[in-house]
Amino acid sequence: MRAEGAPFNLASSDKPTARNLTSARAAVATAAEEAAGAGLIQFGMLVTATVLDASQEADAKAAIDNLSATARLRLRLVHGSQDSAFAAALPLGLVLPKHLQVPNEVREQL
Incomplete structure (x- = not known):
């Protein structure tokens, strides 16, 4: 939730919910941290699970x-690239975008 949207949500009902109050406080705190020089970054993670029997899946x-x-956390399943995703999840320093093969037609448009 963005800081500018928080007051609107709080003012939109007679009695704000605890979730709205918490979201508003978090948005204001985030805005203050950004103003003080903190940066917001996007990050990703890969989660793997190994089971010994298919019945445990x-x-x-x-x-x-x-x-x-x-x-x-919002997770998305990998479909069709499990081997690459598993390799990326290993603590080897593998950075997938560095190994991405882009077709020449697409590369020329960049």
Whole structure:
């Protein structure tokens, strides 16, 4: 939530919810940190799970879903590139964009 949107949400109902109050405080704190020189960055992470039996896959997925929700992380499943995603998740310093192959037609438009 952005700081400028917080007062609108608080003023839009007679009694603001606890969630709106918390969001407004967080937005104001973030704006103050940015004004003091802190930077906002986007980051990504890869989550992998290894199971010994295919029957444990559902339990592993449920555990990851529950833990990501608790940490307020939005996860997306990898479809068709599991090998590359798994390699990127290993602590090897692999940076996927450095290994990206861009077709010449696209590269010329950049």
